[in-house]
Amino acid sequence: MRIMATLPSSNAVRGNSTGDLGRRIAQRRKRLGLSREEAADRAGMAASYLQYLEEQPIATPGAASLLRLAGALETTVRELTGGDIDLPPGLGQAGRRPKFTELSPQACWDLLSTHGVGRLAVTTPSGPLILPVNYSVVEGLIVFRTHPRTALAQTLGCQVACEVDHIDGALSQGWSVLVCGPASCVTDPDSVRLLQERAYSEPWPGGQRDMWIRINPLRVTGRRITV
Numbered sequence: 001m002r003i004m005a006t007l008p009s010s011n012a013v014r015g016n017s018t019g020d021l022g023r024r025i026a027q028r029r030k031r032l033g034l035s036r037e038e039a040a041d042r043a044g045m046a047a048s049y050l051q052y053l054e055e056q057p058i059a060t061p062g063a064a065s066l067l068r069l070a071g072a073l074e075t076t077v078r079e080l081t082g083g084d085i086d087l088p089p090g091l092g093q094a095g096r097r098p099k100f101t102e103l104s105p106q107a108c109w110d111l112l113s114t115h116g117v118g119r120l121a122v123t124t125p126s127g128p129l130i131l132p133v134n135y136s137v138v139e140g141l142i143v144f145r146t147h148p149r150t151a152l153a154q155t156l157g158c159q160v161a162c163e164v165d166h167i168d169g170a171l172s173q174g175w176s177v178l179v180c181g182p183a184s185c186v187t188d189p190d191s192v193r194l195l196q197e198r199a200y201s202e203p204w205p206g207g208q209r210d211m212w213i214r215i216n217p218l219r220v221t222g223r224r225i226t227v
Contacts, residue, residue, distance in 0.1 A: 021061075022054040024080050028073045029054075042072035075168075098172070103222030108177045111164070111222065113137045116201035118164035122155045122183075129154070135162065136199035142179055142215040143186070143195055145203050153211060155183040162215055177222040179215060186212035 029039045036054070040047040045068065053059045053069075061069070066077045073080070103111070121130045131151055135144045142162050146152040160183045165176035186192055195212050203209045 020057070021081055022056065022059060024082060025050075025069065025073070026054045028075055028080070032073060034073075039069075039072055043068040044072075045069070097227065099226045101224050101226070103175065103177065103224055105220050108179075108220045108222040109137070109140075111166075111175060111177055112142070112179070115164055115166070118142075118162050120152065120155060121161040121163065122158050124154050124158075133162070134201040134203050135164075136195075136201045138195055138198045140217070142217065143199055144201070144213055145199075145209045146211050146213060147207065147209045148211055150209075152213065155213060156185055158183055160215060173224075173226050175222060175224040177220070179217045179220050181216045181218040183213055183215050186214050 029036070032039075034042070036050055037047045040050040043050070043065075045065065050069075053061055053065075063077075066080060070077045070080055116134055116136065118133055118135050119130050120133045121128065123129075129151060133144050133146075133152060135142050137143075144152070159181070162179045163176060164179075165174060167174040186195060192212055
């Protein structure tokens with residue numbers, strides 16, 4: 001039986017919903033490559049109701065709807081509602097018969113180009129640092145914006161490692177890609193203009209961050225775990 005669009009249920013799941021439910025549903029659906037109609041069919045609900053959940057901030061579906069939707073999107077209710085927002089990834093049990101594979105360089109770049117948050121590792125005079133960074137891939141380079149007085153600016157002139165990954169806690173699988181190479185500042189006006197036009201990832205901290213840093217990839221490796 002399909003679930004039709006209705007007013008929010010009095011049995012709606014509350015408390016754990018610290019994130020944007022609609023955006024989480026849409027992002028998960030698109031990550032699986034599902035149309036709205038396909039996802040709704042999997043969950044046994046009308047596509048119009050799924051559209052309502054994705055687009056209306058006031059949507060508060062009942063527990064049964066969330067369970068069906070989580071199953072259809074191969075995830076958990078906690079992940080959909082944002083209840084895991086302050087938890088580290090990978091708390092689930094290891095999958096049965098996991099398969100570990102090395103990724104080709106092209107597969108690594110395909111994955112890098114679809115994501116915008118990574119971790120940058122660098123050795124400094126005061127010790128090693130690992131910093132989160134909002135990056136983009138432009139012309140075969142990892143690029144990001146920062147401010148001269150931030151910790152990320154300490155990577156200039158250093159050999160760095162940029163790690164990007166995706167963990168699917170519901171299925172105990174995921175992938176990681178590592179890019180190693182020197183970091184340098186982009187100062188050429190034409191190159192800066194190109195990055196301003198093509199870089200798609202904005203620094204989440206906001207503020208005035210006009211220093212462009214690029215990582216020239218000398219080594220790119222990746223791994224994937226599936227079940």
